[in-house]
Amino acid sequence: MSSLPTGTVSFLFTDIEGSTQLSQRYPEAFPAALARHHAILNEAIAAQHGQVFQIIGDAFCVAFDTASDALNAALEAQRGFLREAWNPTPIKVRMGIHTGEASLGDMDARAGGYTGYLTLTRVQRVMSTAYGGQVLLSGASAELVRVHLPEKITLRDMGEHHLKGIISPEHLWQVVAPDLPQDFPPLQSLSAFPNNLPSQVTSFVGREHELAEVKQLLATTRLLTLTGPGGMGKTRLSLQVAVDVLDTFKDGVWFIELATLTEPALVPITVASVLGVREEHSRPLTATLVNWLRNKLLLLILDNCEHLIEACAEFADRVLHTSRETRILATSRESLAIAGESTYRIPSLEAPDPKDQIPLEILSQYAAVRLFVERATQALATFSLTEANAPAVVQICFRLDGIPLAIELAAARVKAMRVEQIAARLDDRFRLLSSLIDWSHALLTEPERVLFRRLSVFAGGWTLEAAEQECADDVGAPHAAPLQKEDVLDLLTRLVDKSLVVLDEQALEPRHRMLETIREYAREKLLEANESERLRDRHMHFFVQLAEHTEPILQTAQRAEWLPRLEAEHDNLRAALEWACERDVEVARWLAGVLYWFWHYGDHLSEPRTWYERMLAGGEQPTPTRGMALALMGSGLVSTRLYDAGEGESPLEQSVSMWRQLGEPQRLAWSLWALARFLVYRGESARACAIYTEHESLFRAWGNGLLLVGALSYWGRALMNLQRDDPAAKARLDEALSLGLSPREPHSLYVCYMNLGHWALAQGDYALARRHYEESLTWRRQLGTRWLIGLGLREVAQVMCLQGDYRQAEPVYAEA
Missing domain, CATH: 3.30.70.1230 (Nucleotide cyclase, GGDEF domain)
Incomplete structure (x- = not known):
């Protein structure tokens, strides 16, 4: 050869x-x-x-x-x-x-x-x-x-x-x-198998032995927890395992990121959101979720469980006892400590001993050395392992105990110094990861340090615009070096170069984030600088403004453009809500209120109830405020869509009363719309018609497309409920459709055709009802909200059954 x-x-x-x-x-x-x-x-x-x-x-x-x-x-x-x-x-x-x-x-x-x-x-x-x-x-x-x-x-x-x-x-x-x-x-390819695994921008180095052992354990246990300190690569190993076993789970492999959550109640809510499981009427979400998992052959990856250990353990225990084939791979700094759990402690990467004289061609077989060389080459394209620098590389990998994150941080320094200099600066105090991050932090310029710690206020990442708005200028303590807005991009790029910040190239728009271990360190620095409260306040107000900006947009066809952006910021919105609950409950109520439509269209059925219950708790008579009025309307709307007839009326009536006292007619119109719709669903059509009749001029004066079309359509449905052949009912339904067809907005049109379907059904015209329901389903699909699509599928299937078309109804029910 x-x-x-x-x-x-x-x-x-x-x-x-x-x-x-x-x-x-x-x-x-x-x-x-x-x-x-x-x-x-x-x-x-x-x-x-x-x-x-x-x-x-x-x-x-x-x-x-x-x-x-x-x-x-x-x-x-x-x-x-x-x-x-x-x-x-x-x-x-x-x-x-x-x-x-x-x-x-x-x-x-x-x-x-x-x-x-x-x-x-x-x-x-x-x-x-x-x-x-x-x-x-x-x-x-x-x-x-x-x-x-x-x-x-x-x-x-x-x-x-x-x-x-x-x-x-x-x-x-x-x-x-x-x-x-x-x-x-x-x-x-594996793209045929359902999953939500995030793409990785760097290669997976080493861990061949651990990869094989974890896959073998996962084949024999239904709950496997990867444990180890921060920076050991638990998340990365779990993702590589997931890719390798993807084709063995016909119902998919699903990555559940928990690091940014603070509320234990959000664990099952987050899992359900990822899986697309909808809450059912009068049934706890966790019960619905574990029942859905009962016969599913899938793998759940619960990542970063340690700060929600009890909630994760409770959820995993329910899954193990209810489902037959669902498996869970968890990552945590400690085990979940429940029956049926197997644990696997992630070891350090194998590193050579500096005392051993190892030939250069053998060194690259050590995972720690391979990782250092690969990451160093990414930082400096001309870097290579040579006879001259090999001893220093070995010293670095050995002194850092083969901890992957520590090695990556050290390798990023080759742009600024030779490996011999990096090795010379390491001593015993750098054997702990936090000490190495401390060393990396000490090498930053003062502006870089200021930006680094301020970025820790973000949960789940940030855009350049958000970083410029929240971290620039003099938002820190008086002694802190002020940052100019135009300097943020350059400083951010430097932090990426030094492996302290990660650029997420797979996002819809450029986003940056910190690994959780580094973010924890940066938050400590923010506290030490006495900047935490100022930055969290600014973070809260930034995301309140974002939510306020998007609230009216989400009531139009432009929602398709903005929903993904809000979904990308969901962790930041949660963090803002959490801080507002501690800092200013009125701001928390207002933010939760303006977020209602995001939760509605974004398939987040249960989460808003958790927030509303928290900020509306208390038996005293609430004082009328804008935040209270809007949160009460949101709470009532959530009860309506969860078909909780006993909980929706009171908050909606209180919201109507408050908006009257506050003198805001457009907000009043929305609360009246929500109350009347709730009454239609509860079967109190006469009361609903009274509201529509009394406030028709208000709806027409202040109603945008969605509000007015919805009010007219549900008014027609209420009239039909009282007298099925009432010509006024059909007139209201037809007027609503005529108004909805002009902008061709999906929400308005699915409502119009749905209620026309109900009207046709009441007349006994099953064929016409089916056409209307199918048209409604078309607009629901264009809207893209899964729980609304599910309801539309059931309507189509039900009328198919009324026609005796059971064979066609079966797959429609199955999809629902």
């Missing part, structure tokens, strides 16, 4: 589709077909100067100096397979090409002459995603060949796909040639 290429290498992996079945079905003919397969491949590879470094059965592993050579070899081989007169059945070969870093390694059956686990794994996964006759390229290879494509050859964008064992998605491209097959079924 000629010398294998090293450094940046383009790999081509091939495999015969269904070879095992072919060998069993045609035992006499298959050996000859396999020999011909090898000959065609070897000829195409040799023509492009490729090196076959491993053959396992019918799978070829080939290395090329360039991606273009790999592509040309793949094309020629596929043409050869297509031309061949196979007997008794065609041989179809799938192929994958990926370009990445690789070094020479052991010449054994497993390694095949290369090290570079991530590169070789990725090309294998790209290949296994393809079908026989298909050639797929990774994003890296596609970029390299794009400007040198052979004549008439194009690349088809196949989108991003999650590949088994690889935590970040891969952008795949199919090679399209006019003389080769072009159309294949959907790619065989």
